[in-house]
Amino acid sequence: MTLTHDPDRRRDIAHVGPVELYTPALEKSRDFFVDQLALREVHRDAESVYLHTWDDYQSWTLRLIQRDRAGVGRTYLRAASPEALDRAAALIGTTRVADDVRGLGPVHLFADPDGHELGLYYDVDWYAADDADRPALKNQAAAYPGRGANVRRLDHVNYLTADVPATVAFLSDVLGARCTEQIVKDDGSPQAVWYSVGQKTYDLVYTEDWTGSRGRLHHIAFATDTREEILRAADVCLDAGVHIETGPHKHAIQQTFFLYVWEPGGNRIELCNAGARLILAPDWKTISWTAAERAKGQAWGLKTIETFHTHGTPVVP
Known part of the structure; x- marks a missing residue:
């Protein structure tokens, strides 16, 4: 299947914004993201x-929601402008x-063909650092956490997704x-696809769901500045008893250095670093x-573990 992109088409979506994640272990999931990944709690209901x-x-950035x-x-x-939001x-x-x-708001709600819910917005509240995380550099949202x-x-x-071509x-x-x-x-039909909505190499990825189910998650990914922080994260997760699924290795696709872990609620989380790789060509x-x-495996590292191909959330028989 040959995929083409019209470089003259207006890019009305700027980037992927916040994400919601369901977890049956809200406080344990919260502690994982705060203590092991260094996010900061900013609000709760x-x-x-x-x-x-x-x-x-x-x-x-991330809303953890209590669910079964x-x-x-x-x-x-996020849309590129108010006019882009309307278009x-x-x-x-x-x-x-x-x-x-x-x-955020107002948010236009819709779903992809597989049933994953999405929201399109433009108006947004910017992060306001307080005395506890005010950065020394004014062009940075918050202070570097150092943990x-x-x-x-x-x-x-x-x-x-159950239907990659429709997606x-x-x-x-x-x-x-x-x-x-x-x-x-x-x-020649697609089995997995990596799509860019803004200026990054990829933002939204869809992989064929071997169970035929709809609306499930493979993983969400967070970027680190360096590979060293991913190696440190493996040590941190080991000490915290967090399940390390696979990595650190390097993907051949997108050349991403990675570590996959399962947060306490059961969702797969990737820590990733693609170095300085950018796609600048408008006619890529x-x-x-x-x-x-793909059968050759990763660019380098150990063979991909079987659960990487079978585990998704919510878990189905």
Whole structure:
């Protein structure tokens, strides 16, 4: 399947914004993100905790929500301008607008073909550092935490989907995203796709769900400044009893240095660093990886563990 992108198309989505994560162990999940990943708690209500990565300009990065099962809630996408918000909302065909989302609003709600809920917004509250995390540099959102993995920002979300081709059409035709890399089956159809909505190499990833289920999560990823912080995170997670699933290794796809762990609620979390790799070409041609090429494994590191291909949240039989 050949994927193309129109470089003349207006990019109405600026970047992926905050993400909601469901967890059956709210306080333990909160402690993991604060103590091991170095996010900061900035607000809580009766059912959730809001957390902030130290260099996110927005008021919060991750909302942990108490639920019976782990999984992903809404993923929010920031439009490039108020006019872009109106254009994108009209193209997507959003049917409901929420004006009660903390720090965002109004939010145009919609879903991808697999049922993952998304929200499109422009107005946003910027993060206001206090005396406890005020940075020395005024062009930084908050002070460098100096603990755990020191994750700088949310990097990407990787969903599981029952229908990759339908998702491809949605990402390309509706969101105006571009596919930078993909895994293709022997018949040429996509099995996993990496899409960029802004200026990064990838923001939204969709992988075929082997169970045929809909609306599940593979992982969310946080970016670190250096590879060393990922190595340190492995030690930190080891001491804290956090389940280390695989890594640190290096992906061939997107060349990302990575560590995958399971937070206490059961969701897979990736710590990642892609170095200085950027895709600057406006006419970038999608890189396709065949099944035979993927069978060779990672760029380097140990063989991918089986649970990486089978575990998703919520867990299904």
